Amino acid sequence: MRDIRLDNITAVAASSLAGLPDARQRELMQQLLLHLHAYAKTVKLTHAEWRAALAFLHRTGDISSNTRSEFSLLSDVLGLSSLVDLMASTPDATPGSVLGPFHTVGSPWLGNPANLIAGNAGQPVVLRGRVLGAQGQPLVDASIDFWQNADNGLYWQIDPTQPSDNLRCQLKVDAQGNWEVDTIRARPYQIPTDGPVWHDVVAPAGRSAWRAAHVHLIVSAPGHRTLVTELFDAEDPYLDSDAVFGVREALIGRYQLQTDAAAAARLGLQGEQCLVMHTDIVLSPLPAEP
Numbered sequence: 001m002r003d004i005r006l007d008n009i010t011a012v013a014a015s016s017l018a019g020l021p022d023a024r025q026r027e028l029m030q031q032l033l034l035h036l037h038a039y040a041k042t043v044k045l046t047h048a049e050w051r052a053a054l055a056f057l058h059r060t061g062d063i064s065s066n067t068r069s070e071f072s073l074l075s076d077v078l079g080l081s082s083l084v085d086l087m088a089s090t091p092d093a094t095p096g097s098v099l100g101p102f103h104t105v106g107s108p109w110l111g112n113p114a115n116l117i118a119g120n121a122g123q124p125v126v127l128r129g130r131v132l133g134a135q136g137q138p139l140v141d142a143s144i145d146f147w148q149n150a151d152n153g154l155y156w157q158i159d160p161t162q163p164s165d166n167l168r169c170q171l172k173v174d175a176q177g178n179w180e181v182d183t184i185r186a187r188p189y190q191i192p193t194d195g196p197v198w199h200d201v202v203a204p205a206g207r208s209a210w211r212a213a214h215v216h217l218i219v220s221a222p223g224h225r226t227l228v229t230e231l232f233d234a235e236d237p238y239l240d241s242d243a244v245f246g247v248r249e250a251l252i253g254r255y256q257l258q259t260d261a262a263a264a265a266r267l268g269l270q271g272e273q274c275l276v277m278h279t280d281i282v283l284s285p286l287p288a289e290p
Contacts, residue, residue, distance in 0.1 A: 010037040059196040067157040072101040073197045076244035077207075085228070092134050093284035097230040097246045100216060101192075102155040107145060107168040113180035114146070114171045115266055122151030122184030124267035125255055127231065129279040130177040131219055138177025139283060142221035145170050146181055148214075153189035182266050185255070185275070186213045188238050202243070212238040212247055217281070224283040231279055253277040 001012050014033050020026040039045075060070045075081045076098050085096035110116075117124055131142035147168035149155050156162040173179045190209040192198060202209065214230040230246055232239060234254040239247050254277065261272040 010034060013037070056196055056200055059200075063195045067104065068192075069101045070192075070195050070197055072099065073191060073195070074201070076100065076246075077191065077197055077202050079245045082245040088225075090225075090284040093225070093282045094219075094227060094229060094280075095248045095250055096228050097214075097248060097251060098244050099218075099228050100230075100244070102149075102157055103145075103147060103216065103218075104157070104164075104168070107147065107170050108165050110169040110171050112171045112174055112178070113182055113263075113266065114169045115182040116146075116167050116169060117182060117184060117267065118166070120150060120167065120184050122187075124182070124269060124274065125185045126180060126182055126260070126263050126267070126274055126276045127215065127279070128178065128180040128276060129281060131173050131179060131221060132177060132280055132282045133221075133224065134282065134284055138173070138175075139221040139224065140173060140175055140177055142173045142177065142179075142219060142224075142283070143170060144173070144179055145218035145220075147216045148183065148186045149189055151184055151187060153187045158192070180263075181215075182263065183215070186215050186233065188213045188236055191243050208238070208241045208243055210238045210241065210243055212236045212242045214246070219281050219283060221283055224285055227281065227283055229281075231277070233277075253279050 001008075004012060010033070014030045017026060017029050017033065020029060060074060064070045072081070081098040085098060089095045113126075113128075131139045131144070133139050147155075150159065150162055150167060152159065154162070156164055156166045156168075167183065169181070171179060171181070188210055191202070191211060193203070193209055198209065213233040213236040216230055218226065218228050220226040230251055232247055232252045234252050239252065255275040256277070257273055258276045259272050260274055260276065263276070264272050264274040267274050
């Protein structure tokens with residue numbers, strides 16, 4: 001079209017994507033274009049603001065790597081990650097929470113219970129529970145991908161003193177759907193403050209950089225939706241100000257002092273008592289194919 005004007009640019013640009021062969025991709029791209037144009041018109045976006053936004057995206061890409069995604073962090077602090085998680089959650093299943101920028105594919109497979117303490121400082125604890133279906137049945141073919149930060153609050157990707165497999169693993173549930181991870185109590189930590197997401201978005205807004213203490217889980221089982229979620233410590237001071245909006249009431253657990261001689265021995269504790277958080281995880285079934 002040779003006569004592009006303010007009153008037709010949006011429709012012309014959207015129609016230019018009509019040839020995308022995949023219907024869902026076509027819908028996603030056209031709707032994104034429509035909403036971007038509407039945003040620019042609503043806020044009366046200037047050239048300087050447009051150039052600043054592009055420069056911000058360039059800086060976000062420049063600091064990202066195969067072990068750190070600044071774009072994931074941006075999604076997190078804007079609440080987009082949590083919005084997608086909440087839209088994907090079903091009422092009778094454990095709610096999802098943010099993947100975060102520190103997940104790495106290929107964690108080592110360990111036996112169940114998995115012991116991650118190794119040489120880590122920190123308070124030894126036990127995380128355990130069951131993986132269940134919507135009817136309360138154990139999902140005996142379920143597996144869990146687990147990761148967390150160290151006692152200094154850092155993940156291995158940003159702490160060169162930690163081995164790359166520190167405090168992360170994959171494991172299979174047992175014949176009753178039980179899972180257990182012997183580990184250290186996760187610490188609250190700050191989101192990265194050395195990149196454009198912090199300097200350009202979070203800090204100027206006067207927001208907290210702190211994430212409430214948590215561990216991450218990806219739980220999967222045949223015939224069920226894969227769940228990406230987090231488990232939070234009820235005693236953490238940042239539950240009401242989590243920097244990435246990840247806290248859900250159903251994901252807050254409390255450590256209880258329990259008598260469990262076998263677990264205490266695995267944790268290297270004297271006596272027969274240890275701190276245990278029990279959390280059952282419920283997965284929703286995949287929709288039936290038409």
